[in-house]
Amino acid sequence: MSDLLAAWAQMAMSLGFHIIFAVLGIGMPLLMVLSERQWLKTRDPVWLDLTKRWSKGTAILFAVGAVSGTVLSFELGLLWPAFMEYAGAIIGMPFSLEGFAFFTEAIFLGIYLYGWQRLSARAHWWAGVAVAVSGTISGIFVVFANAWMNSPTGFRIVDGKPVDIDPIAAMLNPAAFTQSLHMTLAAFVSTGIAVAGIHAWMLRRDTSSPFHRAALKVALMIAVPASLLQVISGDLSGKFIARWQPVKLAAIERHFETTRGAPLLLGGVPDEAAGVTRHAIAVPKMLSVLAFSDPEAEVRGLNDFPREDWPPLAVVRYAFQIMVGLGGMMAFASLWVIVCWVRKREVALKRPLLTFLALLTPAGFIAVEAGWVVTEVGRQPWIIQGFMRTADAVTPMPGLVIPFTIFTVLYCFLGVIVAWLLWAQIVRVRPA
Amino acid sequence: MDAPVLALVVAGLIMVAVNAYVVLGGADFGAGVWDLLARGPRAAAQREAIAERIGPIWEANHVWLIFVVVLLFSCFPPVVAHLSVVLHIPLTVMLIGIVLRGSAFTFRAYDSTDSAVQRQWGRIFAVSSTITPVLLGMCVGALVSGALAVPTEASFVARFITPWWSAFTLTIGGLGLAVFAFLAAVYLTVEVQDAGLAEDLRAMALSAALAVGLFAALGLWFGRNTLTATTRALLTNPAAIALQLVTGAAAVTAIGALLTRRYRLARTAAVVQVSGIVWGWGLAQFPALVPGVHTIASAAAPTVTLRLVLIGVAGGMVVLVPSLWYLLRIFKAEPARAFERVDTAEHRLPE
Numbered sequence: 001m002s003d004l005l006a007a008w009a010q011m012a013m014s015l016g017f018h019i020i021f022a023v024l025g026i027g028m029p030l031l032m033v034l035s036e037r038q039w040l041k042t043r044d045p046v047w048l049d050l051t052k053r054w055s056k057g058t059a060i061l062f063a064v065g066a067v068s069g070t071v072l073s074f075e076l077g078l079l080w081p082a083f084m085e086y087a088g089a090i091i092g093m094p095f096s097l098e099g100f101a102f103f104t105e106a107i108f109l110g111i112y113l114y115g116w117q118r119l120s121a122r123a124h125w126w127a128g129v130a131v132a133v134s135g136t137i138s139g140i141f142v143v144f145a146n147a148w149m150n151s152p153t154g155f156r157i158v159d160g161k162p163v164d165i166d167p168i169a170a171m172l173n174p175a176a177f178t179q180s181l182h183m184t185l186a187a188f189v190s191t192g193i194a195v196a197g198i199h200a201w202m203l204r205r206d207t208s209s210p211f212h213r214a215a216l217k218v219a220l221m222i223a224v225p226a227s228l229l230q231v232i233s234g235d236l237s238g239k240f241i242a243r244w245q246p247v248k249l250a251a252i253e254r255h256f257e258t259t260r261g262a263p264l265l266l267g268g269v270p271d272e273a274a275g276v277t278r279h280a281i282a283v284p285k286m287l288s289v290l291a292f293s294d295p296e297a298e299v300r301g302l303n304d305f306p307r308e309d310w311p312p313l314a315v316v317r318y319a320f321q322i323m324v325g326l327g328g329m330m331a332f333a334s335l336w337v338i339v340c341w342v343r344k345r346e347v348a349l350k351r352p353l354l355t356f357l358a359l360l361t362p363a364g365f366i367a368v369e370a371g372w373v374v375t376e377v378g379r380q381p382w383i384i385q386g387f388m389r390t391a392d393a394v395t396p397m398p399g400l401v402i403p404f405t406i407f408t409v410l411y412c413f414l415g416v417i418v419a420w421l422l423w424a425q426i427v428r429v430r431p432a
Numbered sequence: 433m434d435a436p437v438l439a440l441v442v443a444g445l446i447m448v449a450v451n452a453y454v455v456l457g458g459a460d461f462g463a464g465v466w467d468l469l470a471r472g473p474r475a476a477a478q479r480e481a482i483a484e485r486i487g488p489i490w491e492a493n494h495v496w497l498i499f500v501v502v503l504l505f506s507c508f509p510p511v512v513a514h515l516s517v518v519l520h521i522p523l524t525v526m527l528i529g530i531v532l533r534g535s536a537f538t539f540r541a542y543d544s545t546d547s548a549v550q551r552q553w554g555r556i557f558a559v560s561s562t563i564t565p566v567l568l569g570m571c572v573g574a575l576v577s578g579a580l581a582v583p584t585e586a587s588f589v590a591r592f593i594t595p596w597w598s599a600f601t602l603t604i605g606g607l608g609l610a611v612f613a614f615l616a617a618v619y620l621t622v623e624v625q626d627a628g629l630a631e632d633l634r635a636m637a638l639s640a641a642l643a644v645g646l647f648a649a650l651g652l653w654f655g656r657n658t659l660t661a662t663t664r665a666l667l668t669n670p671a672a673i674a675l676q677l678v679t680g681a682a683a684v685t686a687i688g689a690l691l692t693r694r695y696r697l698a699r700t701a702a703v704v705q706v707s708g709i710v711w712g713w714g715l716a717q718f719p720a721l722v723p724g725v726h727t728i729a730s731a732a733a734p735t736v737t738l739r740l741v742l743i744g745v746a747g748g749m750v751v752l753v754p755s756l757w758y759l760l761r762i763f764k765a766e767p768a769r770a771f772e773r774v775d776t777a778e779h780r781l782p783e
Contacts, residue, residue: 056542063538066491067531073501074527077516084505085513089733092506096741099495099502100748106491107755111762114488118762130755165734167741396584397520397592410528414535425542 004391006400007079010407012376014072017411019372020365021065026139026184027191027222028058029109029132034218036125046210050218053426058131059113060421064414066106071407079400083383083393086162087148090155093167094144101138105131139187140180147175150375151244152384178233178240179375185230186371190364192223193330197361198427200354213348220347224334231331234324235290241378242291245385246300247309248378251316253287254280255301262287262299272313275303311380319373326360326367333360438739439732442507443721445745446500451710453496455615455703458608460490462616464533464561465609466636467554474629479554481624481633482616487541488763492756494534506741508731511721515571518580522567522596529564532556562609569608573601576717577655581724600654607647611706614640618686618702621695634690637698641687648709672715679708 001009032054039047073095077084108130115124148154154170155162196219199212206212241249249255254270254277255262264287268280285295292299302310333356340347347353383390463482470478505512516523540553574580574596582591617637624630682705689698719728732738 060538060542063491064535066494067534070494070498070530071527073498074516074523077501077505077512078520078523081513081516084516085509088505088509088512089507089737092502092509092733092737093740093744095502096506096744097748099499100744100752102498103492103495103748104751104755106495107752107759110488110492111759115762165736167737395517395520397517398588403524406524406528410531414531417535417539421539421542 001401001404003398003400004394006404007394008390010400010404011075011079013404013408013411014068014075015372015376016369017415018065018068018072019368021061021068022139022142023187023190023365023368024061025058025065025105026132026135026187027195028054028061029128029135030188030222031191031195031218032058033125033128033132034221035214036128038214038218040121040125046214049211050215053429055113055128057422057426058109060418060425062106062109064418066102068411068414069102078397078403079395080383080390080393081395083388086388086393087384090152090162090165090167090170091145091148094141094148094171098138098141098145101134101141104134105138108134136184136187140184143180143183144171144173144176146375147179148173149382149384150179150241150379151175152387157387174244175240178237182230182233182237182371185226185233186364186368188222188226189230189327189330190368192219192221192226193333193357193364194361195219196223197357197359197363200357201361202427203348204351204354204358207348216348220337223330224337227327227330227334230327234327238290239292242299245379247302247305248311248316248374249291250300250302250305251311251313251378252320252374253299254313254317255287255299256303257301258298258304259301260288260298261285261296262291264290270313309381311378316374316378319370319377323367323370323374326363326370330360330363330367333357435732435735435738436729438735438742439507439728440719441742442503442732442738443719443728445742446503446507447711447714449496449499449503450714451707453493453500454611454710455706456493457490457496458565458612458706459615459619460486460493461533461561461565462609462612462614462640463620464537464558465565465613466616466620468558468562469636472632474626474632477626477629478632481620481626481629483537483541485620485623486537489759490534490537492759494530503741503745507733507738508721508726508728509733510731511726514580514722514725515575518582518591518595519571519574521592522571522574526564526567526571529560529567532560533564536560565608565612566605569605570596570601572608572713573598573604573651575722576604576713577601578717578723580722598654600651603647603651603654607644607651610640610643610647611709614644615702615706618690618695618698621690622699630693630695634693634695637690638687641683641690645683672712675708675712675715679705679712682708 032051035047035054036051038044039051108127111119112124112127112131115127119127148170151174152170153173154166154168156164196216199215199219202212203209203216238249241252254265254268256275256277261284263282263284265277265280265282268277270277287299288297289295291297302313333353336353336356337347340350340353379385381389381391383393463486467479467482470476470482501512536553536556540550540557577598577600579595579598579601582595584591614637617633617640621630621633621637624633682701686698686701686705689695689701717723720726721728721731
């Protein structure tokens with residue numbers, strides 16, 4: 001394994017690990033405060049039980065998220081020192097603000113978890129709200145920084161060095177809005193669907209459990225609107241990359257030749273050497289419609305760009321299809337739930353729907369991982385789109401396969417422990 | 433403010449964050465050291481007091497470290513790039529320690545099924561709490577000694593190992609560990625309500641104070657050739673001498689207060705003493721950020737970035753300071769007040 005590949009693998013693995021905890025760290029506090037609000041309103045102990053369990057889960061997930069996030073903040077420098085040197089002054093701003101948001105989150109989580117006996121019920125609930133809000137904001141700031149790597153703005157290059165730096169313009173780069181919207185919604189969808197899935201599974205065995213019904217209700221309150229809005233957000237993201245990262249779009253769609261009224265290709269066998277995709281079903285003009293809302297729009301193809309600027313095509317395409325496929329299924333489940341709600345039927349009694357939700361439990365997380373693969377692998381070979389190549393950013397430190405192996409083993413170990421703890425301490429424990 | 437002043441202000445802020453991390457986060461690591469060393473009839477009670485103290489606050493305390501990294505990387509990017517290359521190995525080991533410490537502590541708190549399993553988590557928590565400060569100290573030692581000015585064409589060992597592996601850096605690693613353990617023990621003397629436990633902690637604090645002195649003396653000895661002439665000149669200017677006097681006086685006060693069981697005074701003196709050590713380190717390498725490579729002026733980001741980061745920090749403080757005050761008021765005020773009223777084991781406060 002070359003050092004570049006090892007560095008890349010370590011970064012991907014660390015991000016892939018952290019993102020699960022980040023997503024749950026955004027979604028769980030919201031579930032927690034919604035449930036506590038029900039407890040304050042109804043004084044039904046089911047809600048208190050649920051709130052306590054969810055806050056316990058949040059505590060475990062937040063701790064691992066905090067430390068794995070610390071690892072990432074160091075790894076940016078440890079693995080990509082040239083990137084940090086180049087970009088630090090330009091995109092340090094959102095990272096600094098993220099620091100404050102994360103600090104606030106950590107403070108109020110401490111207050112929330114350990115303050116049940118020390119605060120009034122109302123103050124305790126507001127502490128939970130502060131956790132949920134600051135967690136969401138902290139995620140948004142980090143995504144702003146990543147968005148800048150996809151659409152770098154706020155500087156000019158003179159003699160190979162960035163000058164005229166404008167950190168505000170860099171922070172509010174063109175991708176910032178679409179990407180942070182997509183990621184924030186993804187956090188709510190993934191958490192909501194996963195929690196709904198777990199409790200749907202439990203309800204299949206015990207339909208009458210008020211505990212699982214309550215949990216399912218709150219989880220769906222988040223998952224349903226978020227997963228439907230995500231469809232719109234996904235469309236915005238697609239239109240964004242069509243304008244700003246045409247290579248990424250072309251890689252996703254296996255679109256080789258620049259054409260007006262470009263078709264959307266389904267299936268097919270790509271021939272990278274010849275620069276064509278054979279045997280695909282083409283939906284006429286559909287790609288132009290999706291990318292530019294105009295059936296005659298010109299969509300640039302891969303052949304317009306030098307080969308050394310192509311990302312790994314297959315990875316990007318399959319990751320994209322996994323993301324969209326799972327996103328579609330989750331949106332479908334949400335529509336199904338809405339149909340139940342409109343007809344005033346209990347979701348908890350619909351066995352096929354419960355089964356479908358249970359099967360979707362990991363779907364959000366898989367979609368999030370796949371989505372990050374599309375974003376990150378789709379940007380390769382660049383670390384800063386159009387300005388710095390990943391290969392030029394890597395550390396001169398040799399033997400990077402060693403830290404990669406160590407962190408992989410460490411994270412596998414932590415992942416297993418967390419999953420087991422959540423299962424043994426939260427899911428398996430019988431409701432009081 | 434013009435550029436050099438701005439850079440100086442940001443560098444000062446970074447030192448404030450480092451100071452906060454050492455004084456707050458450091459004590460959480462130190463508490464883990466005492467968890468490892470807990471002995472005698474009250475070992476379980478010692479461990480419990482430690483867990484109770486750091487439970488609600490360690491995550492918030494930990495964020496000071498992230499602050500340091502983020503401010504460094506926004507405002508002095510070449511410094512981060514340089515440090516993360518030459519200190520790759522110790523920083524990586526330190527990160528593993530941070531990950532294991534944080535997660536093991538949380539796992540222990542929530543994995544309540546089996547006390548044998550809990551003890552295992554406790555062990556991992558304690559060992560990683562001990563290793564991490566040593567690594568941190570070694571990195572600081574390497575930095576202050578000027579060993580990080582390595583030419584890029586140097587051999588692997590000369591470039592990636594020698595700078596941080598020496599008698600001096602190991603001593604500073606030991607000093608870091610002793611300082612953190614000292615802080616933790618002193619803080620805990622104020623916070624526990626059991627008189628016997630307080631006696632244990634007093635003994636721990638005194639032994640840690642001894643270790644701090646020992647490592648500091650050793651550091652001076654090993655550093656006598658390592659420290660550059662500039663560093664020595666800096667350490668003998670009036671400001672530095674004043675700082676050293678304050679630090680020394682605080683150390684004497686802390687030990688005296690511990691001996692006479694005036695724990696709140698000991699706590700204040702310990703914070704002053706340790707802050708004095710931190711700023712002494714800053715002064716020893718001022719105005720260099722990486723001695724021999726980068727100074728505050730040479731590594732600073734453009735003025736616009738510095739200015740915006742300062743505005744961001746000011747805005748962030750508006751949220752942060754009241755939140756932090758609220759946190760400490762909730763979790764610290766009560767036991768501290770309780771301690772003033774009761775000083776024997778029979779008078780435990782009702783839960």
